[in-house]
Amino acid sequence: METIIIIDDEKSIVELLTMVFSKEGYAVKSFVPSGRVMDSLEKEDFDLLITDIRMPQISGMKILKQMRTAKPDVPIIVITAYGSIPQAVEALKEGALDYVVKPFNLDELKILVRNGLERKRLKDENILLKKDLQEIYSFEQMIGKSKAMKEIYTLIEKIATTDSTTLISGESGTGKELAARALHFQSRRRNGPFVTLNCAALPENLLESELFGHVRGSFTGAIADKRGMFEVAQRGTLLLDEIGETTPWTQVKILRALQDRKVRRVGGTEEISIDVRIICATNQDLKKRIEEGKFREELFYRINVISVEMPPLRRRIEDIPLLVSHFLQKYCRRMNRRMKRFAPEVIGLFEAYGWPGNVRELENVVERIVAIEDRETITPASLPPEILHPGREVKAPAGLDPGFNLTAYIDEISKRYILQALQSAESNLKKAADLLGLSYRSLRYLIEKYGLKEHQAEPPAGKAVEEGR
Numbered sequence: 055m056e057t058i059i060i061i062d063d064e065k066s067i068v069e070l071l072t073m074v075f076s077k078e079g080y081a082v083k084s085f086v087p088s089g090r091v092m093d094s095l096e097k098e099d100f101d102l103l104i105t106d107i108r109m110p111q112i113s114g115m116k117i118l119k120q121m122r123t124a125k126p127d128v129p130i131i132v133i134t135a136y137g138s139i140p141q142a143v144e145a146l147k148e149g150a151l152d153y154v155v156k157p158f159n160l161d162e163l164k165i166l167v168r169n170g171l172e173r174k175r176l177k178d179e180n181i182l183l184k185k186d187l188q189e190i191y192s193f194e195q196m197i198g199k200s201k202a203m204k205e206i207y208t209l210i211e212k213i214a215t216t217d218s219t220t221l222i223s224g225e226s227g228t229g230k231e232l233a234a235r236a237l238h239f240q241s242r243r244r245n246g247p248f249v250t251l252n253c254a255a256l257p258e259n260l261l262e263s264e265l266f267g268h269v270r271g272s273f274t275g276a277i278a279d280k281r282g283m284f285e286v287a288q289r290g291t292l293l294l295d296e297i298g299e300t301t302p303w304t305q306v307k308i309l310r311a312l313q314d315r316k317v318r319r320v321g322g323t324e325e326i327s328i329d330v331r332i333i334c335a336t337n338q339d340l341k342k343r344i345e346e347g348k349f350r351e352e353l354f355y356r357i358n359v360i361s362v363e364m365p366p367l368r369r370r371i372e373d374i375p376l377l378v379s380h381f382l383q384k385y386c387r388r389m390n391r392r393m394k395r396f397a398p399e400v401i402g403l404f405e406a407y408g409w410p411g412n413v414r415e416l417e418n419v420v421e422r423i424v425a426i427e428d429r430e431t432i433t434p435a436s437l438p439p440e441i442l443h444p445g446r447e448v449k450a451p452a453g454l455d456p457g458f459n460l461t462a463y464i465d466e467i468s469k470r471y472i473l474q475a476l477q478s479a480e481s482n483l484k485k486a487a488d489l490l491g492l493s494y495r496s497l498r499y500l501i502e503k504y505g506l507k508e509h510q511a512e513p514p515a516g517k518a519v520e521e522g523r
């Protein structure tokens with residue numbers, strides 16, 4: 055029998071949930087929220103936790119955080135009041151399985167509980183992963199039908215058959231990690247582990263012990279032997295994320311491991327053979343880092359055997375509507391919200407924006423809108439200012455790299471300004487045309503050409519419609 059624990063300061067909720075889930079055949083226990091509740095939880099053996107997030111005695115967030123270290127495998131569902139949805143989103147980021155908003159739908163909660171327990175069971179039996187994960191990380195997770203993305207899929211499929219060290223570069227948020235996972239799960243190593251190490255997150259000495267492991271007593275704090283990530287990833291794939299941030303000293307150590315296919319734990323003498331595919335990711339220009347003396351050239355050539363360059367979002371704006379609807383579904387489902395839609399002008403503004411944070415930025419924007427917007431149709435009024443009023447200055451193109459198309463680029467800029475003018479002129483075409491220094495007819499022509507649709511277009515007053523330029 056599986057055990058569910060409920061923590062809520064509202065007695066009526068505790069009673070209701072106890073009744074409902076006992077009837078479903080679970081053992082149900084409840085704890086009174088207090089500063090000491092973690093002590094009781096740690097002693098208890100249970101399979102799922104449902105906790106209110108806002109309680110006078112202790113915050114659900116605190117419980118959540120402590121549970122993550124105390125019992126990382128136990129799924130947690132948080133209950134939140136209508137007004138505190140941003141907090142619930144925070145809870146998801148802290149690792150909660152899901153949340154329900156008061157007054158909640160019991161059937162939905164039952165499904166969440168069932169799924170949570172199912173997941174825990176699979177995890178316990180260690181049979182999740184493998185096939186399921188393979189599905190999760192196949193290309194289905196990577197959204198995009200643009201030419202640039204199709205090229206990426208083809209490339210990944212091709213290099214998945216090799217075992218060569220691969221460098222994935224690209225701006226922040228372009229999906230480098232996603233690509234690395236896809237590569238792993240399509241390779242013959244798919245049943246082995248996929249391990250990620252963020253090289254930027256640790257100081258040099260900790261990074262070394264994280265990479266190579268250490269033996270007990272090799273430095274203060276090394277209280278037990280520890281395997282490094284190279285060993286953890288045996289027969290699988292190791293992603294060295296943000297490799298550009300490592301120090302030259304660490305780079306030499308990594309280079310040696312790659313060349314010898316052997317590692318030695320810090321303080322140890324034994325050489326351990328490693329059978330690991332290495333993928334490195336960076337959002338830096340490594341060639342420039344080499345020139346600056348910050349990156350070892352030998353390592354660069356060693357990791358750059360095959361390279362994948364993730365395209366920035368602004369270079370594949372035709373993927374934006376797809377991505378938007380993907381994230382919309384994801385977050386509406388996750389937050390138990392009714393499905394929303396974006397007004398066409400919003401998509402137009404999205405397409406005109408430069409997205410310096412790429413897909414991650416787009417995802418965050420959609421998530422925030424789903425969390426705070428009640429209306430079903432999202433209009434430009436809900437957009438953050440940087441998207442609504444992009445800089446007036448014409449930005450120089452990032453460079454004439456392959457795929458650059460001047461006409462498309464100029465069209466983009468035109469589109470951006472037209473949308474902005476329509477916005478400021480409150481969709482009065484005559485006023486918008488004035489702002490743009492265009493004639494009424496040219497503006498209508500461009501609106502049609504770019505498919506910006508009729509903005510409740512008002513004909514200009516009188517007959518002052520003449521083609522000026």
Ligand SMILES: Nc1ncnc2c1ncn2[C@@H]1O[C@H](COP(=O)(O)OP(=O)(O)OP(=O)(O)O)[C@@H](O)[C@H]1O
Pocket residue numbers: 195196197198224225226227228229230231232233336337413414417
């Ligand atoms: N093609 C895509 N389809 C769907 N989601 C994507 C795509 N690309 C990126 N994402 C999402 O965007 C977020 C950022 O992706 P990811 O972490 O892979 O980027 P990154 O390039 O490693 O970024 P950083 O350089 O900041 O580490 C993730 O939530 C990921 O799921």
Ligand SMILES: [Mg+2]
Pocket residue numbers: 230231295335
């Ligand atoms: Mg990353």
